[in-house]
Amino acid sequence: MVVGDDAQCLVAGTLVTMADGSRRPIEDIRVGDEVRSGHGLGSFAPASVVRVHRSVARDGVAITMRSGRRLLSTPEHTHFAGYELEASVAVRHVPNRRFAPDLGHISAREMRPNPVAGPDLCVFCTVETHIRGRTGGVRPAARLGAGGQALPFTPAALVRPGMVMFGEHGGYDVVESVERVAINAPVYDLDVEPTHNFIAGGIITHNSIYGFRGADIKNILEFEDAFPDAHVVKLEQNYRSTQTILDAANAVIRNNRAQKPKSLWTELGRGDPIKVRELEDEHAEARYVTGEIQRLLDDGVSRAEIAVFYRTNAQSRVLQDTLVRADVPYQVIGGTKFYERAEIKDAIAYLTALINPQDAGAFTRIVNSPRRGIGSTSLSKVLAYTNTTGTSIWDAASEPEQVPGLGTPAVKALRRFMGILHVLRERAEANPPISALLKETLQETGYLEALEAERTIEAQGRIENLEELVNVAGEYDVMTAAEPEREASLADFLQQIALLSDADDRSDDQGLVTLMTLHNAKGLEYPIVFMIGCEEGVFPHSRALDEGGLEEERRLCYVGITRAELDLYVTYARTRNVFGARSFGAPSRFISEIPVELTDREQQQPRGLAGIRARATTWARGGDDAASWDAQPAAAPAFRLGEDVSHPKFGEGVVTGLEPGGIVVIRFSQDGSERKMVADLAPISRR
Missing domain, CATH: 1.10.486.10 (PCRA; domain 4)
Incomplete structure (x- = not known):
């Protein structure tokens, strides 16, 4: 067995529905193409292809629908498939939910019929009752879940006749037959953002290696039990990362109980320690990361060699704004720039x-x-x-x-x-x-x-992005409140947003700093990696903790660490505006799982809040009608307009501008260039 993720594919010739309604063979799809994708509640909209996978497969599963549609995929390919809830009602175990037999859905992975409390109710999975000597029993207050019209993620190998799948018009189509077939041909799959589904052969399908998109780690953990004669090959030698980075990844993943033990090693040497930095808040974090990127660029590092990872897209907004103000070109992979x-x-x-x-x-x-x-x-x-x-x-x-x-x-x-x-x-x-x-x-x-x-x-990701836009508006409210001479207005706010968007809309031929979520990082490597927002509730994400997904989050951390080849930065903030609330966070448990001897740790000393800060709004529906904001006293600017300064590399200059986020604009006399720098971090001194 070689553990990989390229076995979740569709055969060549499968017709994919494009955004304009036309159909194209999957092997002809290219990155940047737009396909028709389900957006929930029976609605469809265009979505972008961000990656195309190609592999070769021997075996496949042919699924034939009552409508005549036929879909041929590898056995591991994930589909939306389950039983239609009309003839009988079914339920699935969900922790901490009470008995609700009138709603719900079943899991095709755990079918074991048990008659329960009447002829019209079937339970297709074991329900823990904690009654000694009994299994599969039910009490009126048992922990059974309530669902909706969703269908569960089901590998093609577990699809059965009688199940239903979503058709291209949003309705159900019934599975007529399922058969194993030989393929022995190229197979393909598409990564589609932001919905992670597309229409193939007239059926909505889905694919990803990550648990939140349908993968099940048990497929790996139980492989040897299912195939006792299989020969297991552990791919432990790493050819890109330093031993310090690999030791950190090994130490973190070792805390997972559900894992295949292995220890990565390399012949590239120890390398530099991992830089762990505590910052005051998300703005200080963004200034630190931007300042370090500028220092690296000054040292000759290419922008294309630098990547910044974060847990959720909403986290990237403050960093994107700071990069724009500092004139650092960047790209967002597997997603879209915030604005x-x-x-x-x-x-x-x-x-x-x-x-x-x-x-x-x-x-x-x-x-x-x-x-x-x-x-x-x-x-x-x-x-x-x-x-x-x-x-x-x-x-x-x-x-x-x-x-x-x-x-x-x-x-x-x-x-x-x-x-x-x-x-x-x-x-x-x-x-x-x-x-x-x-x-x-x-x-x-x-x-x-x-x-x-x-x-x-x-x-949920789109809601988080909107909450971050409320944070942007809150920062504007506080900034204008602190500047009596400036009249706050909706028109002025929209103009500020337009200026940020315009400044960000530029091309560059010298490479771009890469920004992406950790979920999009798999398979990519960069010499220098920043992992930001490493706090409890952010990473690991609070939603994953609520749903028992800590080990999946730790696997995600493992992926992020092992993307770094030479240098890894891990940052966290003491306070952060998360989901519309100013919260005081603790460092992520993943940081404490990295041995101290592998790290270089620094903490930023508390200081007055510079620039724009906003206290939280209550975002929850039914909260106060108006947001409440506290304007914090701004720290005195580090430099003044017209002040003479010097830089060890660029020489003498004069301050020509001051921008939000601690950005100072300096015109240097040595070459006449004008540069934007993070005042707190750049080696600038007064003359």
């Missing part, structure tokens, strides 16, 4: 519509986001009416009964939508804190509620 994310663009479009009702682009983006029964046909009639009459789109939508050919349902939907916007616009005209206005907008328009209803990991 380019669809949910962020939607939120900005809502605010834009409130301040500029004539903005047709913003209006058309939000009118049916989330879905509210105003489709493209109805919208095209409204736009045609505005073009014919010269009426603004806001005015036309406010009197939808005047639009020719608009159906009654669309008229009612537009009335409801415009009623919400009129109330929000009146609120915006009162010039409230931007954070409070944004929060109210996301709640009152139903945007947040729609994401919560999806109950998917991807939707």
Whole structure:
């Protein structure tokens, strides 16, 4: 057995549905192509292909559906498959949930029928009752779960006739037959962001090695029990990382009980110790990382040799803003830059519509986001009416009964939508804190509620990104409150966002610093790696801890550590704005699992908060209507405009600008260049 992840694939010739509705053989799909992807609740939207896998397989599983569709994949390929809950009701064990036989779904991995409490209820998995001498029993208050319309992740090898799978139009299609076949041919799979699913052969399918996307570590742990004659080959020699980095990874993963013991080693030597840094908050962390990157670049390191990993996409916003202000070009792998994310663009479009009702682009983006029964046909009639009459789109939508050919349902939907916007616009005209206005907008328009209803990991990530946008607005509120001469307004806030987005939209031919989540890091290596946000509740993630996923998080940490070839930085913050709340965090347990002798540890001394800081809003629905913010006294700036300074490498210069985030702009007389540096970290001194 060689443990790998390239066996979850579809055969060449499988037709993949593209974003425009056309179909293309999977072997012809390329990185950057857009495919049609399920977004939950029966909705579909384009999603980007970020990676294409190719392998060769001998065996396959052919799944034939009642509709005539046929899908041929490797046995390990993950599908959405389960039993339709109509003829009988089924339940699945979920910890800490009470008996709910009217809802739920079953797991195809754990089928063992047991009659329970009546002829209309079947239990397909063992339920722990802690009654001595009995198994499979049920009490009225047993820990049984409540589910929805979701189908569980099921490998092709465990799909059975009678199960259902999701078809390309969102409905169920019944599995008619399943058979093992010989392939002996190339096979392919696609990594699709952000939804991790695509339509193959008219069926929605899914694939990933990670547990939260359907993988099961038991497939590896129990392999030798299932195949006792198999020869196990441990691939322990590493050809890229130093022994210090490998020893740290070995020490961390050793704390997992569910593992295949092995010890990585290399002939590359010990290498430098792992740099563990404690910072004051996420802004200080971003300044430290940016300053170190600038120092490395000054020392001749290429930007393409540097990567920054984080647990969730929302964590990257502060770092992205700091990199932009410091003029450090970067790219986001397996995702989208913060201000380019669809949910962020939607939120900005809502605010834009409130301040500029004539903005047709913003209006058309939000009118049916989330879905509210105003489709493209109805919208095209409204736009045609505005073009014919010269009426603004806001005015036309406010009197939808005047639009020719608009159906009654669309008229009612537009009335409801415009009623919400009129109330929000009146609120915006009162010039409230931007954070409070944004929060109210996301709640009152139903945007947040729609994401919560999806109950998917991807939707939770989008919620976290929106919470981070509320943090951005809160920082703006505090900054303008501390500058009486500056008038705070929604227009000014949107202009600041536009400036950040424009500054970030540039090409560069000298390589880019790479940013990505830890989940996207597998299979990649970089000479220098930063792992940021290593605090309890952030990494390991609080959601994973609640769901018993600590060992999966530790495996993720192992992956992150072993991506570094020469230098590894691990950072954590004493306080962090997480999910709209300022929290005081403890260092991640993964840091304590790294032997001290392998590390170089430093702590930043507490100091006044420089620049912009905001106390938390209460993001939870039903909280206060307005956000409460405390403006912390800003520390005196390290430098003043016009001040003469010197740098050991660039020589003498003068300060020409000061920017948020502790960035100082210096024009050097030696070569006439103007450079942006992190004041706290750059070796700059006054003359």
